[in-house]
Amino acid sequence: MRPSNAGNLSLTRPLTAEQAWRVTSERAARCLLFFDFDGTLAPVMDDPTAVQPAPHVLTAIDALAGVVQRIAIVSARPVEFLREQFSSVPHVDLYGLYGLEHSHDAGPTVTEPMALPWVRPMAELADRARAELPPGTLVEYKRLSVALHYRTAPETSAVIEAWGAAQAERLGLRVQAGRMVVELKPPVDRDKGMVIGEAVKSAGCAWYFGDDVSDIKAFTALRAREQADPEFFGVCVAVANPETGQEVSSAADITIESPEALGDFLTSAVRALT
Numbered sequence: 001m002r003p004s005n006a007g008n009l010s011l012t013r014p015l016t017a018e019q020a021w022r023v024t025s026e027r028a029a030r031c032l033l034f035f036d037f038d039g040t041l042a043p044v045m046d047d048p049t050a051v052q053p054a055p056h057v058l059t060a061i062d063a064l065a066g067v068v069q070r071i072a073i074v075s076a077r078p079v080e081f082l083r084e085q086f087s088s089v090p091h092v093d094l095y096g097l098y099g100l101e102h103s104h105d106a107g108p109t110v111t112e113p114m115a116l117p118w119v120r121p122m123a124e125l126a127d128r129a130r131a132e133l134p135p136g137t138l139v140e141y142k143r144l145s146v147a148l149h150y151r152t153a154p155e156t157s158a159v160i161e162a163w164g165a166a167q168a169e170r171l172g173l174r175v176q177a178g179r180m181v182v183e184l185k186p187p188v189d190r191d192k193g194m195v196i197g198e199a200v201k202s203a204g205c206a207w208y209f210g211d212d213v214s215d216i217k218a219f220t221a222l223r224a225r226e227q228a229d230p231e232f233f234g235v236c237v238a239v240a241n242p243e244t245g246q247e248v249s250s251a252a253d254i255t256i257e258s259p260e261a262l263g264d265f266l267t268s269a270v271r272a273l274t
């Protein structure tokens with residue numbers, strides 16, 4: 001088991017949630033909580049526009065925001081989408097499109113300048129996808145990326161993946177696989193791991209909650225911070241699912257059954273920290 005330096009506590013992995021919250025409570029004022037959105041805070045649905053945070057999630061995040069140093073959402077969704085979802089908790093930081101956009105304290109959305117030339121090519125790509133991909137493909141245009149969903153037509157996955165790879169080659173884009181989705185992104189160095197690596201530089205503790213393969217980079221960033229500073233306490237939490245759950249869970253310290261169970265878990269955390 002990997003030993004973990006947690007200040008005056010000597011912990012080994014695997015950690016229990018109780019142990020992890022106890023250590024966190026001792027350094028809450030220097031602790032950051034990061035959450036992925038889809039599949040983590042919000043249950044997965046066929047229609048990406050219909051999703052909402054699971055019960056108790058917003059109430060718990062609001063309460064936790066008063067206890068820890070900062071809370072941030074780190075998502076592949078655009079910041080404007082996240083802003084609507086989290087309008088009742090305006091003090092959370094929002095990182096959208098894998099960090100190509102961000103907003104702090106309900107402030108304006110800031111876009112990574114290197115990504116801006118890609119707005120038009122992405123709009124054209126979304127139009128092309130709608131014209132060329134099989135019926136049943138859901139094309140989600142996100143200003144700086146295009147997600148090609150096959151959740152409701154899984155038999156089209158091979159065609160969609162091949163089409164996405166060909167477009168990435170043609171335009172010099174990056175491909176991000178996800179849960180029943182292929183996403184095409186600009187060739188700009190920004191991912192969830194980079195967001196977390198920068199955000200935790202001066203933190204004493206951080207938790208990251210995620211469900212998808214793109215979240216593993218965030219876990220890796222927490223592990224790297226812990227390696228560099230034995231005083232830092234990092235906790236990686238997976239949210240289970242039948243698609244990427246195994247891979248994400250095997251990289252995590254703790255696995256939670258579902259977004260709904262995460263709502264309850266966070267509610268317990270409020271009690272543990274206050």
Ligand SMILES: O=P(O)(O)OC[C@H]1O[C@H](O[C@H]2O[C@H](CO)[C@@H](O)[C@H](O)[C@H]2O)[C@H](O)[C@@H](O)[C@@H]1O
Pocket residue numbers: 036037038039040043044045046047048049051074075076077140147149151178179180181183212
């Ligand atoms: O980084 P995230 O916040 O986890 O965003 C990842 C993708 O989430 C959304 O797609 C996923 O959720 C949809 C709604 O439940 C579901 O229909 C789809 O199958 C999932 O892949 C979002 O629509 C994508 O843009 C994000 O890349």
